[in-house]
Amino acid sequence: MEQTSGDASDIFDSIVLLDETLCQEGFKDGYRDGLKTGEEEGREVGLKMGFQVGEELGFYQGCVDVWNSLIQVDPGSFSSRLQKSIQQLRDLLKKYPLLDPENEHVQEMMDAMRLKFRIISANMGVKLEYKGYPKSSKQGMEDM
Structure with a gap:
């Protein structure tokens, strides 16, 4: 049985079509x-990064709260310039x-807070x- 050139092109057309369909x-x-x-x-990266940002913001907020408590107890404990910087960090x-x-x-904003914190x-x-959040001592031993 001989194939005509039309039959051969039909076979190649179906192979090309099958290849395109599979692709x-x-x-x-x-x-x-x-x-x-x-x-x-x-989602995982966002959760991790969000936690890290929240943790850092909480650290700064905790420091500001302690400093403001000291200022309320003893207004002369910090210079007016330092009190102003603490207020600016609180505002940030x-x-x-x-x-x-x-x-x-x-x-x-995060960079501005970090800078203000270093200045204070x-x-x-x-x-x-x-x-950052300290690792447990068990984790620290594994890293060695």
């Missing part, structure tokens, strides 16, 4: 799986957009620094 199905499957995986990974903390993480100014610490003559 499209593979792309759709991969895209769907990628969206699902990307969403899950994005209040303005931080906790419920708007996509705010374009979030990083600028330096003016007090103490070395306070936020280094």
